[in-house]
Amino acid sequence: MNINFEGKRILVTGAGQGIGRELALRLSKYKGEVFALSKTEKNLDSLVTADPKIQPVCVDLRDWDATRKAIQNILPIDLLVNNAGVACLTPFLDATPEGFDLTFDVNVKAVLNVSQVVAKSMIERKSGGSIVNISSQAGQAALKDHAVYCASKGALDMLLKTMALELGPHNIRVNAVSPTVVMTEMGKLGWSDPQKAQEMISKIPLGRFAEVDEVVDPIIYLLSDRSSMINGACLLVDGGFVAC
Template identity: 40%
Template sequence: MSDFAGKTIIITGAGKGIGRACVELFTERGAQIVAISRSQADLDDLAGKFGATAISVDLADTAAARAAMKKAGLADALINCAGTNVLESVIDMTEAGYEKVLGINLRAALICAQEFARARIANGGGGTIVNVTSIAGHRGFVDHVAYAASKAGLEGATRVMAKELGAYGIRVNAVAPTITMTELAAKAWSEPSKRDPMLIRHPMKRFAEVDDVARSIAMLVSEDAPIISGAVLPVDGGFLSV
């Protein structure tokens, strides 16, 4: 088990799903968490249960996102979990849907990474960033055009960041989860006619749990991955291998 005692980790999208699982896991392993979320109720819960430092912000607001990262201060790691989706086809895609999805999934992640890197460089370098992407950036899923573009874009940006920030000792990686059983996903994929054709494409015959993804992120953040940078790690039960 990796030890994060004495480490400070910023987690965006910390209120629910993978972000919340990361808060719990890293806290258990000794880290101090700076939790960033839009929901004050979720942040209050994280502060009460895990002692997280809570910052409430809508990351779609670029100025507010920068201010939130400055408030978060210097940290050892940044985990970009914040994400959203608007289900629209190529034909029906709206400007509002595109702006919402790309604004949170890509632009906000880049802003948070930029501010994290600037703070690290000013302090002498080091640290690590993990971006949460998706298998949707690798395979085509109906009604996911903006979402797929945002996640594929974040993977491309991950590689550029790894190249540019490596000289400062900052490692940058991404995880690409399959369908992950958050509360919303469990409801969305409960219907057998929808679930079964997707599940059969997974050699391990199951979707991911939020803790599966959090543990993979912890590995990339840890000292067990000292020279891993620019990687996109599928957390998908073998989906992309088929």
């Protein structure tokens, strides 16, 4: 599939490492003008070293006002990927208000904030656009020790549906990619124990975790005009886990 993002201004949050980093590099390779957002300056420095065309945006997404200002400074944005996420993994009975607030601030509230700024600009410009949220199989299936994380991704999926409903008339498509475990740094937090990992893999019909490129590819597709009639979809990239 020949996809070209030339002339498109693209914002990727959580672009300092993992899926976000690889996505930013791929989008730049496909000739998009990429803005990479992260709160960690050294990660952004590493990314820009790898591809000097990428423009870094250093801000903590938990800071509502600073985030809005940072996004407004790089408008207009044509395509948005809300990739930033955190995982505070504890048993349900051990979940804390601090972990809950951190998880929902980044995984849900920041998506609302960033998307509001970008979508309002798209509407003013009458340009249309595409927004892709990075969710998780955890938004559709309960996982042990993931109570708060699962709740945040379930909330994100419903936010996606209402965004698609309200922004669709402005020709702004909103979709999600929902992967199974990917062994990024965040993935290792929950699944680095071989026994626990094998228990999860045994429930995935394809018998393995996802590779980063297998998540990046569908994001690229949903951003592109090749998916022009897809809106409000949560695309599972889970090897069949939720089907079982």
